[in-house]
Amino acid sequence: MLEFIQLLKQRYQAVLAQQGNENVKTSYQQRIDQLILAEAFIRKGQLIEASQPLLHMAVVGPTQAGKSSLSNVLLNSSAAGVSPLAGYTIHPQGFCNGISVADCTGLQRYFGRFQQLQQTQLSKDRHDCYSLTQNPTDSGLLPYGVLWDTPDFDSIDSATYREGVIRSIALADMVILVVSKEKYADQSVWDIMAAVEELHQPTIICLNKLVEGSESIIIQSLQEKWRQARTDEFPEVVSLYYQKPGGLPVWPESRQQLLKQLANHVKHDKHPRFEQELLKRHWQTWLAPVFAEHQALNDWAELVDLMLKQAMESYQRDYLNHPHHYETFQLAMTELLNLMEIPGLARILAGTRKILTWPVRQIMKLGRKRLHIADSSYEIALLNQIAEHTLIQLADKLMDKADQSQQGQWWRQVNSVLRSQRPDLLQDFGLAAKNYHLSFQQDVDSAAHRLYYKLQEQPVVLNSLRATRATADAAVIALTLQMGGIGLHDLVIAPAMLTLTSLLAESAVGSHMHKVETELKQNQFNTVKQVLFVDSLRNKLLQLPEQLSMATHFNISPDQLRAAESQLTEKRHGLRLL
Numbered sequence: 001m002l003e004f005i006q007l008l009k010q011r012y013q014a015v016l017a018q019q020g021n022e023n024v025k026t027s028y029q030q031r032i033d034q035l036i037l038a039e040a041f042i043r044k045g046q047l048i049e050a051s052q053p054l055l056h057m058a059v060v061g062p063t064q065a066g067k068s069s070l071s072n073v074l075l076n077s078s079a080a081g082v083s084p085l086a087g088y089t090i091h092p093q094g095f096c097n098g099i100s101v102a103d104c105t106g107l108q109r110y111f112g113r114f115q116q117l118q119q120t121q122l123s124k125d126r127h128d129c130y131s132l133t134q135n136p137t138d139s140g141l142l143p144y145g146v147l148w149d150t151p152d153f154d155s156i157d158s159a160t161y162r163e164g165v166i167r168s169i170a171l172a173d174m175v176i177l178v179v180s181k182e183k184y185a186d187q188s189v190w191d192i193m194a195a196v197e198e199l200h201q202p203t204i205i206c207l208n209k210l211v212e213g214s215e216s217i218i219i220q221s222l223q224e225k226w227r228q229a230r231t232d233e234f235p236e237v238v239s240l241y242y243q244k245p246g247g248l249p250v251w252p253e254s255r256q257q258l259l260k261q262l263a264n265h266v267k268h269d270k271h272p273r274f275e276q277e278l279l280k281r282h283w284q285t286w287l288a289p290v291f292a293e294h295q296a297l298n299d300w301a302e303l304v305d306l307m308l309k310q311a312m313e314s315y316q317r318d319y320l321n322h323p324h325h326y327e328t329f330q331l332a333m334t335e336l337l338n339l340m341e342i343p344g345l346a347r348i349l350a351g352t353r354k355i356l357t358w359p360v361r362q363i364m365k366l367g368r369k370r371l372h373i374a375d376s377s378y379e380i381a382l383l384n385q386i387a388e389h390t391l392i393q394l395a396d397k398l399m400d401k402a403d404q405s406q407q408g409q410w411w412r413q414v415n416s417v418l419r420s421q422r423p424d425l426l427q428d429f430g431l432a433a434k435n436y437h438l439s440f441q442q443d444v445d446s447a448a449h450r451l452y453y454k455l456q457e458q459p460v461v462l463n464s465l466r467a468t469r470a471t472a473d474a475a476v477i478a479l480t481l482q483m484g485g486i487g488l489h490d491l492v493i494a495p496a497m498l499t500l501t502s503l504l505a506e507s508a509v510g511s512h513m514h515k516v517e518t519e520l521k522q523n524q525f526n527t528v529k530q531v532l533f534v535d536s537l538r539n540k541l542l543q544l545p546e547q548l549s550m551a552t553h554f555n556i557s558p559d560q561l562r563a564a565e566s567q568l569t570e571k572r573h574g575l576r577l578l
Ligand SMILES: Nc1nc2c(ncn2[C@@H]2O[C@H](COP(=O)(O)OP(=O)(O)O)[C@@H](O)[C@H]2O)c(=O)[nH]1
Pocket: 061, 062, 063, 064, 065, 066, 067, 068, 069, 070, 081, 082, 083, 084, 085, 086, 087, 088, 089, 152, 208, 209, 241, 242, 243, 244, 245, 246, 247, 248, 249, 250
């Protein structure tokens, strides 16, 4: 799941960079933040599983609210850097309170590409790092664990170090939200609080920089804000009064135990459930553009299938069932003539016997003569024409889709991929058609043999055929065809061939001949469909969307999505959920 969320996040980042529409940009940026949060929360789950979990506490809030100042109060030190300048803290800074830095195993793994540095090594030029420092003193206010002073999320520069904020919030088992009287109503504060609700972190709000008297109105308004952003209970508020001389907030006497009590509400064992809830909650939104692409893929497959169905119909109408165009059976008849050994022609035919009997491996060796048959084939010319026509029609339909569909961009790009691939597709199809035609001669040959065996059972018919002039003439035509003297299609209209065919049809083997012809056609239909329209054209067409620009599309395959979704519904940690 972690890998999938990372992949999705990367795809969003890539697509966002190319996106021109401001509204789309904003919602994609929001999803990227959610994905960073989810990714971090999954890593947090791994951290909990890998070692004895420590308690992590995050001090979060808008800039200048006094997060670093409050961290110092809670740590009873001056470890966290405080400044009157906004955006002073820009890295997550952890302070080990009552535990040692060495106890924090697995933290580097949690932070992934973020590097752990000494606090003094943190630099303005680099945001993907964090520090972990031993706190030398103890205020007694904090439970043992790591207190994280975090960067703000609202200053102008905060976009550049936002990931650090999100990562430290997702790491936290409990959250200390610091707001000042100036900043508590800012939308950015409540956006963040809404975004982390599914993390189920026990939370307190510290209302800093208060002046006497303003407290109750602000708390009321805070409550309002909380209710708008969250569905869980309004947390404890700690009022911190502005202390001019010290420049530090003062933690009230009456709340000394508050944070330790809050720690009791941390439920590490529920993390897997929370994690799953978080993913489920956002899944549909995050994957909306991926679903839309998959829908487009389905539509594309349907469109391709429809076009190919029409193509097969043309092939059937204009070739297989066309009385003037169907030449394959005539070719079987020429093979039959050879088998019949027409007197007088036997010797000449013997020379071509090798050509007429048909081991496929010999195809290439046979060379020119057979290719001549393929070249002169009306069937091949027609098939190529149908393929060309199909691609033109597809391009038209793609244009329609581009205009009508919400995924217009997707269809436009498929169209341009199709345009650039069209010559190759047609060339491949042409080659496949030629190969089909050559190897189908085996079937033609076996149809001829079946007819010949039947004729042998009817010596009277066989002998009378051998004796007719028409048969001899037809045999000459067949021979001429083999020698390249005429084209295959001439067979269909050669009077001698027609006479031969009708002689056979009217003879005792007539019905058998029709049966052989019908089976040959059926077999031909299936072979052309599979070899040319499915294996060659359909498969290549369906793969075209894989070549869409990665920069503007998610290109997450239905299989990848299915695998991730099965993990989502899988009862992981089943025992721990109980
Ligand atoms: N006088 C006084 N100044 C405070 C108090 N809390 C914060 N400040 C000042 O507010 C500014 C911002 O504080 P800082 O802790 O750096 O805020 P952060 O950006 O949230 O970390 C600094 O100049 C602090 O000295 C307080 O309670 N009293």
